[in-house]
Amino acid sequence: MRLFLRPDGWLFLLLLWPAWSLAQEPARMAEPAWSGRTWQQLVATAEATYSIRIFYPDLPASQEAVIISERVPLAAFVQEWASSHGLSMAEDAQGWIYLTEGEPISSQIPLSIYAQEEISIRPDSQETEREPFIDSKGEFIPKVVTVGTAREGLGKRSFLLTGVVRDAGSRDPVPRASLTFPDLDRGVFTEDNGTFRITLPKGTHRLVVRDFGHDELRLSVEVLSGGDIELRINEREIELEEVTISSQRDNPIQNTAMGFERINPRAVREVPLVLGERDILKVATLLPGVQSVGEGSAGFNVRGAPADQNLFYLEHIPVYNTSHLFGFFSAFHSDALGGMSLYKSNIPAEYGGRLAAIFDIEAREASKDKLQIEGGISPVTGRLLIGTPIRKGKSSAMVGLRSTYSNWLLGVIPNQQFNQSKIYFGDASTLLSFALNDKNQLKLFGYFSLDDTRFGRNTYFRNQNLGASASWLHFFDDRNDMEITLVHSRLGLEVENDEIESEAYARRNALFHSELKAAATLRPSEMHRIRLGINSILYQNDRGEFLPFGQRSLIVPVELGKEQGLETGIFAEDELRITERIGVQAGIRYNVYSFLGPDEVYTYEPGKARLEENLVDTLRYGAFQPIRTSQGLDLRLSIRYALGLAWAVKASAARLHQYTFLLSNTIALAPTDTWKLSDANIDPMRGDQVSVGLFGNLAQGRYQVSAEAYYKDIENLVEYRDGANLLVNEVPEWDVLQGRLQAAGLELVVKKTTGRLQGWVNYTYSRAIARVDGGQPDLQVNFGLPYPANYDRPHAANLVLNYRFNRRVSLSANGVYATGKPITYPTSIFFLNQVRLVSFTTRNEYRVPDYLRFDVSVNIEGNLKAKKLAHGSWAFSIYNLTGRDNVYNVFFSSVSGRLQGYKVSIFAVPIFSATYNFKLGNYES
C-alpha cells in the first residue's frame, strides 16, 4: 500500500481538528469541475482544497479518470468509488478518509455518513451504577456511560465531569490523551496523571478519546449530574500500516518541551530488576544525559552536573536522600508511584533552586471505587500496597509499605562480623485523596524512609527522611484552576564511628524544608496556557553536633550550629502556539534568597582568601535577621518550529539559581555528606543552559528520533581546597572555593513506542570541565588549571528493549555503556625522611576502564481467568548477564615495598533474582 503524505495542514489539523472538523464538514463537496482527473489527482485536489487526507491502497484504478456529474458530498462520492473497487471506507471526526481492502478500519466510524442513528442511547441509561470500564476493542456501537443521578441534577443545567484515562492493560494513567465531544465542539487533554475535567451541559454527548499508541475509544456520556469516570483505552496492538493518528500533545514534535522525559510505572516494570527490586530511578539512568554515580553510591549526574544540582519531589515533598543502603536501592517504592517527570533542560519556571534537573514524582492515587491490594517478595524486601475508597467515588486512601526482611540471615551466619552487623531499610507512603465537591480537591501525602545500618561493631549509620504535604486544588472552571500546597520535610542523619577509640565520634544533623506554594493555571484557549504563582521555602539546617563516642574518646564536642535561609520565587510562564508551526514557551522566575540569623558571620580582608589568617571581624545577627540577601532573575525560553508533518526543531535557553549544596569532596557521594546553605561568605550558584534539538516521528510515529545538543555554564560552582576535611567542619567557607563548570553534550535517541517490541537506544557524547582559579595559589584547585569533573564520562550509550510475546509473557533487556569515570592516579614516588611517598597527577587526568553491562528479565503473569481472587506474577532477572567485572574503583596499596594497584568490582558475576508479585483480582485489575 502506498501513502500520500501532504505536509500542509497536518499540524493545524492536529491542534484544531475538534472545532474545525465540525465547522467545515458541510462545505466538503466533490465538484463536477474535477471530472476528467484521475483518482489520484482528484485525491490530491481534495486534500489540498479541504486540508484533509485520504489514504487508499495503490490500485491500477487510481490512474483511471473519474466523472463527477453533480455536486455531492465528498464522503459520499468517495464511498461510492470505494465500493465500486471493493474497498471499505472509514472516516474520522476530522474528515480524514481511509480506504482499506476488506473490513473498514475498526473504531474509525464514518461519522458524517452514518450520523446519529449509529450512536444509540441505551434506554436503561438511568441506572445509578455506572460502568467504570469501556472496552472499545471491536465495538462499533458505542456504550453509554451515565454520570450522576437525575435527582442530583434537578434544576441545574451544566455539570463538572472529572475522571481519569488509563491504559486498559497496565492501568497506568495516560497523559495528554485527548477527549473530544464533537457535538459540543468541546475538548480537553488529560494531565500528566491522566486526569481531566470538563464542564458539560445536561444530556447525552458523544465522546471520542484518542491517544498516540492506543486505540480510539468512542462512547456516549449521559450527564445527569456531576461525577467522576474512569476510561480505559487499549494499547494499539495491531499495527495499521496505513495510518497512525497522533493527537498527543506530549508527542515531542508537537510540544515545546526539551530535555523532558516522562516515566510511567509501566516502564519501570519493563526494565530488568536489580536484586529483584523495581526501581524508577534505574529507568532514569537509562535515559540520555542521566548517569548514575556507580553501584553502591547514591546520586545522579544530569548533563554534566554534580548530584546536588538535582531536586527530587515526591508529591511535592523534597526527597534529599533518594537511595537506600548507600545507593544499592532506590528510596521509592515503585508500586506506590504514579509516574515521574524529569526536566533536564528548560525546567518549568515553577521550579527553582536547582540547576541541573527536577525529578517530579507523583504518588499513585488509589481508586475511589474499589479495594486494591498489591504486593511482592524479592530476595531483599517485601512490599505491600493497599488502596481503598474511603467514600465511594469521592475519596480514597493509598498506603504503600516496603521493608527489608532478610536481616535474620545476618544473625544466622556464624561470623562475628555478620552477627554484629545489621542492615535495615524501609519506606512507607500514604496518599489520601478527597474530591470535596465539583470545584475542590484535597490531597494529603506522607512519606517516611529509614536506613539503619551497622557494620561490625565500629560503624553505624541511620538516615531518615520524613515528609508530609497537603495540596488543595481548586477549579474556577474547566479551563482555569489553582493549587495551594504546604510541605514540610526533615532529613536526618546519624553516624557513629569507633574504629579508633580515642577518635570515636557520633555525629548527627538534620535539614528541615518547609514550603508553601501557590500556583494557578489559566488556559485562555486551547493554544494558550499560563502558569503563575509563588513558592517560598524555609530551610532550617541543623548542622548538628560532633560528639565523643564511648568512654575513651578524646574528641571535643563540637556544635556545628544551625543556619536558616528563606528562598522565595515568583514565577509566570506562558505556553503559546502562535501558528501551527511555531510554539513558544517563555517563563520568568524572580528569586529572592535571604540567609537568616541567628548567626555569627566572619568578615575577611577584601581580595584575600577566606581563611582564618585573613579574618577581620565577627558580626552577630539576631533571629530571622537577614544576613545576606541575593536576588536572581531566572529566565526560560523555548521555541518550536515544525518542519512539515514529522519533524520539528526546537531551541531553549534557561537561567537558574541554586542556594543550597552538598558539602562533599569525596570521589563519590559519601553517606556522611551533609547539606549546606549559601551564606554570607558562600555565593549562590548560577547556571545557564542553552540547547537545540531536532525531533522527528518516523514510520507514521512508530519511531521517535531526536538529537539534542546543549551547553551549560555554571558560575560559583562549589569546590573545595585540596584535602579539606568536611566531616566536621565548623567554618566551611575556609575550605570552599568557588569556580566554574562548563558542560556540553549531544544526545541522540531512537525510540519505538508501539508494537510488541518497544524500547529505545540512545547515545550521548558529553564533557564536563571544572575550573577553580581565584588568581592566587590559596584560591585555586588543581593549580588553577581546568580539570574533568568526577562525572565527566564522554561516551554513554543505553539500550532498552521489551518484547511482549503475549499478554502473559514478556522479555526485557537493557545494556549500559559508559566511558570510565575520571580518576587521579599516583604516577611517581619520592622519599621523604626515607619514607616512600606517592605523588599524584593533576586532578582526574586518567580514567578507570569503561563500564559495560547487560541485564535481562522475564516477566510471567499468572492465568488470565476473569474470575479469581488474586493474580500473581513472577519476574526473573539476571543482572550483569556477561559477568563483566566493571571497575567500581581503583585503589593502591603498598605491598612489600611496591605500590600495587587494585580494582574493586561489585556484581562481577551474573546475579539472578526472582520476585513474586501479587494483587487482588484478575490480570486486568
Added chain:
Amino acid sequence: MKANSLLLRLAWLLLLPACTTPFVPVLDDFHNLVVVDGMVTDRPGPYVVKLARSASLDITTYEPYSGAEVFIEEEGGGRYLLTEVTAGAYHTDSADFRGQIGKSYRVDLLLSDGRHYQSPFEVLRANPGIDTVKTVAEERYYEELGMTIPGYQFYVTSNTSAGQEAYFLWMMEGTYKYTSDYPIDFVWTGFLRAFPEPYSLFTCWRSYKVEEVATANTQALTEARVVDKPLFFLRGDNKFLSYRYHLRTRQLAVSKSTYEFWEGVRQQSAISTSLYNVQPYLIRGNVRNVDDELEAVLGYFTVAGEAQHELYLGIPTEFEVSYNTCGLDYDGYRWIFGEPASEWPIYITLGPEGRAIAGDGCMDCREIGGATRPPVWWVE
C-alpha cells in the same frame, strides 16, 4: 570510613559477589619533579637535606641532584652552608649549628642548573615528649591476601603540650634480631671447604624505616594531649618478632602547615583513592622555585621539636609468630660446581638428607639486609 571496605562489607552482608583484583593502570606520562627532603630539629645534628628527582612507580632508582648549594637560614640570624656528603645528601656541621626552640628556620638552595628554591621561615616548636608507646595484639584482614594476620598494633600517648593546639608527626624506626634458617657447614668458592664458624652468619640485626607516618593534632581534643594514637601495625607473619624487636619512635612537634602536608601525604599513601575518601591531589610542599611560583616541587623542609621513645619487645605471647622457612635443595647441590665465580661463595648446609643449598638469606642472614652485630645502643 573507607569506601572500599564499607562497600565490600556491604556486599558480603547482602551475600553479593564483590571482588578486589590486582590492576595495573596504564600510565603514559611520568612526572619528573624536584624533591626536597630536609629537616631541622632541636636534637643534635647533623641535619640533612636531600635533593632528588621523583621516580616513576615501577622504578626504584634514586636520582640525586649533586653539586647544589644548600643553606639553612635562621630568621634574623646565621646562614649555615651544608656540604654534600653522599650524592644529593647535604649535611650541616653539627659543631657549627643546632636548632633552637623558638627560632625560625628555612632552607635556601641553588641547583647546579641555576634553579633557586626556598621554603618559608618556620618556628621550631617545643615538644612535650612521649608518655608511652604500647602494643596491643590485634588481627588485620588483608584484602589483597584474602586472610587475617595477627600482629601488634602500636599506640602512642603524648605528654600534654603547653600550647593549646599542638600538631604532631610520628616517624618510626624498627630494629629486630633474627636468624637465618640454617647454619653454614661448607662453602664453595671454586673448591669446597668446611665453613669455620657455622653460626657466624646465623644471627643478625636489621634496622628499617616504618613506611607509615602517623599524624595527630589536638585541635578537636579537650586536652593538648594525644592518647593512644595508632602508629602502625606490625605483622606477625615474618621474622620481625621472632626474637627481639626494638622500636624507636620520633615524635615531632610541627607547625599547622607542616602537619597538613604530612596529613595529606599520609592519607594519600595509606590507601589512596577510596571512593568516600577525599579526592587525592598533587601535594605541593613548602619549597618554591623563587623564580617560578607555579613549578610543582615535592617534599618538605620540616622544622620540628623532636622527642624520642624506645621500646623493646620479646617473642609475643598473645599470638604465634609464623613465617615460611627455606626449603633445602639437595639436587641443586650437585650443580654448584658449574656455577660461575660471580655466584660465589655458595653456602652449603647439612640437612637431614645430606648436603644442600638454599635461597638468599637462608644461611647468610646478612642477605636479608641485617648486620651480624647489633647496633651500639642495642640492649639484649
